[in-house]
Amino acid sequence: MANALKIISVLLSYPSAELHEALGEIEAAIARDSRLDAGNKKRIAALVADLGRLDLYDAQERYVSLFDRTRTLSLHLFEHVHGESRDRGQAMVDLAQMYERQGFDIGPGEMPDFLPLFLEYLSTQSDEEVHELLGQTLHIVANLRTRLQKRGSIYANAMLALEAIAGIAPRQEALEQLLEEPDHDPDDLEALDAVWESEAVTFGGGTGDQNCGPDRLRMQVRAARRPPPQPGVERNS
Template identity: 55%
Template sequence: MNTTLKIISLLLTYPTEELKEGLGELAQALRSDEKLGDRQRRLLLSFIDDLAPKDLFDLQERYVFLFDRTRSLALHLFEHVHGESRDRGQAMVDLMATYEAAGFEIGAKELPDYLPMFLEFLSVLPENEASELLGQTAHILAVLKERLRKRKSVYRNLFIVLESLALGKPDRALVKELLQHPEDDPADLEALDAVWEEEVVTFGGNSGENSCGPDRLQRQIRAAARKPADVSAQASL
């Protein structure tokens, strides 16, 4: 298991009491990970240090304001390159097929391109393969990093590390083009209502079943905190 990718996938999810309780274990796992560079470790530990003392309600409010009410910061990868076009649906199908080919079962009630889920998938791949697939999203990671920088958000730390783990550099022209798209206002409730009126799409027959809640999250935290195991899978995007 790639410990760093697994931990970032957890840190990018909606903050819960279970996640807060597991921050110490995650921090210890990062300190023990010999593959992690000093700067990467500092950025991730700084992020954990930011979360740890804060009130859970404040953390949840910040998260929702950033990622749920700001579409330009959406954690769904294809949102940034396909929007609501027909191409997004095909991209979802292709990614779902990639998961299935690798034996990765989606147990969360989320779309396949949800970034924390994608990172969880990458965490069980061989390191070079995970780095290559992550590199295919480098332009999106760079855009999200820059938008979070403008907001002076500590979540930027996570994207700096992700970008450093990806194989290759983001296409500067594409990043510039994506950054030119207007950023929505999370305080615009009418625009938010319009987003929520869109139909929710579910992939996988058991999507959401036994997938959320404290038991699963605590298992994930313990798994991420343990010494990485050698897990192999084959996939392509």
């Protein structure tokens, strides 16, 4: 189970050159995992193969369009239940403290509720803890799976595997509430700016390549909109 959670964590992270180079090793690790049933091995292997077929730039562009530019597909767990409210901030503080108590360190700029980070943490825990914590978030995972399936996205396979690992059904009422939220058009940049108008809670103050989600997207959108420098005119960074 730990191996499967670690693999899914990596596959749900922003595609990098290192990830593409390691796809062969990941595929072999999936095949060796005795805790993952044949159906979910096939699903994860299909996601690995799909990533391998794509050019790295195309894989990154697809990832951003899905998970960074569509709020209802955000991989930040508390985004779906708390939005940008103060409750989300406190929930993330509590989650970060849980990580700290277990000796699990998070890097500068990483958000505690980022699903790949949460799965990496779970991969270090007992089966009992995995079932407990994954079960608490399963309605969010099922919400993501449903929306990804509607888009015909191969990433739905990762969510299906997580549901199988949890071994229980999501809370139906909570899932239905999440599914009531309408999807946003990822190509409507003005609407996107309005959605992310409130500053997200940050931890550690870092803004490196590991920073995922709305902060990275905001920087990308603002950079794209910034007028080009005029000859002979310097602009502060």
